[in-house]
Amino acid sequence: MAKLLMEQLTKTYDNKAKAVENFNLTVEDEEFIVFVGPSGCGKSTTLRMIAGLEDISSGTFSIDGKKMNEVEPKDRDIAMVFQNYALYPHMTVYENMAFSLKLKKMPKAEIKERVRNAAEILGLMDYLNRKPKALSGGQRQRVALGRAIVRDAKLFLMDEPLSNLDSKLRVQMRTEISKLHQRLKTTTIYVTHDQTEAMTMATRIVIMKDGVIQQVGTPKEVYDQPDNVFVAGFIGSPAMNFFNGRIEGNYFVMGQTKLLIPDSALPNGLDNLEVIIGLRPEHITHKPDKDQSTVEVNLDVVELMGSEYMVYATLEGRSFVGRVDANLNLSAGTVFAMAFEMDKARFFDPTTEKRIK
Amino acid sequence: MRTKDFAYWLFLAPVLIALTLVVVVPMLLGVYYSFTSWNGITTGEFVGFQNYIDLLKDERFLDSLWFTTKFSVVSVILINFIGLSLALIVTSRIKSSNLLRTTFFMPNLIGGLILGFIWQFIFIKVFASVGEMVGMESLQVWLSTTETGFWGLVILMSWQMAGYIMVIYIAYLQGLPKELLEASEIDGASSFQRFRYIVFPLVAPAFTVSMFLTLSNTFKLYDQNLSLTGGGPYNSTEMVAMEIFNTAFVQNTFAYAQAKAIIFFVIVAIVALFQVYWNKRREVEM
Ligand SMILES: Nc1ncnc2c1ncn2[C@@H]1O[C@H](COP(=O)(O)OP(=O)(O)OP(=O)(O)O)[C@@H](O)[C@H]1O
Numbered sequence: 001m002a003k004l005l006m007e008q009l010t011k012t013y014d015n016k017a018k019a020v021e022n023f024n025l026t027v028e029d030e031e032f033i034v035f036v037g038p039s040g041c042g043k044s045t046t047l048r049m050i051a052g053l054e055d056i057s058s059g060t061f062s063i064d065g066k067k068m069n070e071v072e073p074k075d076r077d078i079a080m081v082f083q084n085y086a087l088y089p090h091m092t093v094y095e096n097m098a099f100s101l102k103l104k105k106m107p108k109a110e111i112k113e114r115v116r117n118a119a120e121i122l123g124l125m126d127y128l129n130r131k132p133k134a135l136s137g138g139q140r141q142r143v144a145l146g147r148a149i150v151r152d153a154k155l156f157l158m159d160e161p162l163s164n165l166d167s168k169l170r171v172q173m174r175t176e177i178s179k180l181h182q183r184l185k186t187t188t189i190y191v192t193h194d195q196t197e198a199m200t201m202a203t204r205i206v207i208m209k210d211g212v213i214q215q216v217g218t219p220k221e222v223y224d225q226p227d228n229v230f231v232a233g234f235i236g237s238p239a240m241n242f243f244n245g246r247i248e249g250n251y252f253v254m255g256q257t258k259l260l261i262p263d264s265a266l267p268n269g270l271d272n273l274e275v276i277i278g279l280r281p282e283h284i285t286h287k288p289d290k291d292q293s294t295v296e297v298n299l300d301v302v303e304l305m306g307s308e309y310m311v312y313a314t315l316e317g318r319s320f321v322g323r324v325d326a327n328l329n330l331s332a333g334t335v336f337a338m339a340f341e342m343d344k345a346r347f348f349d350p351t352t353e354k355r356i357k
Numbered sequence: 358m359r360t361k362d363f364a365y366w367l368f369l370a371p372v373l374i375a376l377t378l379v380v381v382v383p384m385l386l387g388v389y390y391s392f393t394s395w396n397g398i399t400t401g402e403f404v405g406f407q408n409y410i411d412l413l414k415d416e417r418f419l420d421s422l423w424f425t426t427k428f429s430v431v432s433v434i435l436i437n438f439i440g441l442s443l444a445l446i447v448t449s450r451i452k453s454s455n456l457l458r459t460t461f462f463m464p465n466l467i468g469g470l471i472l473g474f475i476w477q478f479i480f481i482k483v484f485a486s487v488g489e490m491v492g493m494e495s496l497q498v499w500l501s502t503t504e505t506g507f508w509g510l511v512i513l514m515s516w517q518m519a520g521y522i523m524v525i526y527i528a529y530l531q532g533l534p535k536e537l538l539e540a541s542e543i544d545g546a547s548s549f550q551r552f553r554y555i556v557f558p559l560v561a562p563a564f565t566v567s568m569f570l571t572l573s574n575t576f577k578l579y580d581q582n583l584s585l586t587g588g589g590p591y592n593s594t595e596m597v598a599m600e601i602f603n604t605a606f607v608q609n610t611f612a613y614a615q616a617k618a619i620i621f622f623v624i625v626a627i628v629a630l631f632q633v634y635w636n637k638r639r640e641v642e643m
């Protein structure tokens with residue numbers, strides 16, 4: 001049970017580059033926080049500062065009001081799952097999980113019970129006497145999780161724990177970790193660069209880029225109300241479509257194309273200004289009746305996903321993706337009327353790339 | 358098929374010929390000579406196991422064997438202990454670790470004979486002067502007793518080989534995955550516990566290599582023995598290699614020396630193979 005407070009956390013490595021800058025975050029007890037962002041954005045660095053494996057260059061980090069900057073990792077009461085599992089190769093599964101308890105001088109009987117409990121939850125009962133090298137990737141992953149949960153630590157840290165697994169196992173382990181969190185309620189910080197993992201597991205998502213937090217919010221908030229172009233484009237798959245143009249009256253104008261924006265959706269004071277609008281693929285679709293937001297486009301590629309088509313097309317030299325019901329018969333190379341649901345559009349300032357509300 | 362066979366043997370030939378000429382033939386000849394009364398000039402007659410029976414009663418030989426064994430056990434432990442300690446020091450985050458590495462390795466670059474004379478000077482002259490200054494009798498008699506001769510050899514050997522063994526340990530220590538150490542840190546291990554439960558078991562392969570090298574080096578020691586103590590006092594610090602040399606070239610009983618050499622070879626081989634087998638069993642595959 002832990003409440004974390006990170007204030008102005010900054011990490012400067014020897015090469016003077018700032019890996020993390022002014023990181024501010026409060027994590028409430030029982031939260032499942034996901035750090036997400038492209039490679040090299042400083043997720044691992046932040047996590048390692050929390051774990052104490054990396055010195056904090058400036059700023060403070062505290063757990064339950066107690067400053068942690070100078071506290072050794074072993075005294076922070078944190079459990080961590082590493083990307084490549086980091087299982088001790090010379091110990092059996094049982095010994096791997098029991099190691100931290102043994103160091104705490106816990107009675108043998110209690111260690112046994114705890115390890116068995118964890119093994120039961122994770123389906124590892126049959127493997128307790130094996131060495132890690134005799135396990136599959138998924139099993140190793142579960143041992144790594146087991147090693148963390150027997151600890152009963154205040155805080156779980158996980159650095160891309162699923163990135164080495166195949167896609168099916170990844171989905172399965174994802175739900176297992178979520179279930180585990182619902183059951184144990186331990187405060188968790190989870191690092192990934194996979195936005196799907198972030199969206200499905202997090203109570204709140206922290207999106208980072210170049211060492212700086214871009215936005216913090218629930219999955220729904222960051223999906224519906226992205227603060228800037230980066231967040232809008234990073235969250236969601238396929239990514240949000242962006243169009244550069246200008247507002248003229250109630251219209252978004254881009255080359256020869258004019259799209260009507262409903263009054264309620266258009267922020268004030270944008271008349272005659274350049275903007276970027278963002279539309280998610282599900283908001284570029286097909287409508288039976290044509291209106292002032294329908295545009296005829298040439299279909300470049302059509303992918304049938306089962307219940308719907310992913311439609312790739314070009315409008316005014318910009319390619320975009322839309323989603324259309326699979327009941328319609330579509331094929332590439334044909335002309336098709338796509339409806340742009342402009343009431344769902346998000347508006348961004350072209351220079352700052354921030355969202356205009 | 359036939360041409361392939363021919364090419365196969367052709368490629369092997371240089372090594373096979375060289376190996377046969379310099380290892381196999383002398384070895385077999387040696388075994389043969391050990392059953393004769395060869396004295397280096399005339400081949401002598403076949404004497405059966407007489408040489409082997411004699412050497413079992415040869416106190417000078419048995420003493421040197423016992424001295425060598427004691428010396429090897431103590432040196433192997435000390436060299437590995439010092440080597441691993443040095444490796445741990447220079448792989449920790451201290452500043453001058455590169456300079457230290459070089460310094461620790463340097464003694465190994467000096468030849469054994471010279472090293473022996475250097476240490477002889479230290480033990481006899483420097484120790485004595487220091488002993489005189491602080492009034493310690495025990496420092497003034499170095500190398501003149503069996504006891505001090507023994508420890509003199511141990512110190513010399515450790516000083517020379519520890520840096521070499523250190524390099525082997527460094528290689529293994531640096532090959533340890535960083536995450537394992539971090540994981541153990543997070544699991545709550547103190548630095549001693551980390552060493553005891555993680556580092557030590559995982560550098561086990563290094564023990565196999567290092568023990569093999571130190572064992573064979575200490576068992577076969579000759580140069581340092583010659584230059585430091587010369588076997589004295591009264592042959593009490595004479596090691597097997599030197600004893601065999603003396604038997605052959607001082608007493609001119611070549612066949613007898615050859616029999617000793619064969620016994621020596623068998624002992625070294627058994628010890629070395631046994632320790633490799635024993636250490637291998639404890640190793641872990643990553
Ligand atoms: N030990 C180090 N010394 C110098 N720079 C480092 C070090 N470790 C990381 N960096 C730099 O810090 C930045 C952040 O690295 P970090 O490992 O936190 O990224 P990440 O978000 O975890 O990326 P990934 O998704 O690839 O794991 C990168 O630009 C990286 O090059």
Ligand SMILES: [Mg+2]
Pocket residue numbers: 043044045159
């Ligand atoms: Mg990382």
